Amino acid sequence: MAVKIRLRRMGKKKQPIYKMVAADSRSPRDGKFLEAVGFYNPLTNPHTLDLKEDRIMYWLNVGAQPTHTVKSLLRQKGITLKKELISKGLDEEKVKSELENWQKMKEAGSKKMTEKKLSRKAKAKQEAEASADAVEKQAPADETKPE
16 A cells, blocks of 8 residues: 555635645545644645654655655655654764754744845834934933033
């Protein structure tokens, strides 16, 4: 039996919510599944992704194949990186340190992306607020000096 880790659509019309499931590849999208291993809500900002990491690792280790979308979601959480590091034979401490480094790099990259996405007006507003804060900090220092 070929097992896939895929998304099972739930929710209402125009308001999808997905359950990540391990299912036989021959069963229909919303049909019978072996185990629910996570939850994905694309409508929240940023999207909500709640996964049972240990169960996903189990299914990947026994040969389950994730779909393209699920693979992308697992990559965002770092689960594919963890699986690759474990398959290389690294010990738990090394895997943990590599995942922490990856998380730091990811956070630094997301900060740069948010800075790039700011509009000119938003940048001007931030600069104005920063200069106002600087003026406020200098003003109390001037008042405390004896005359």
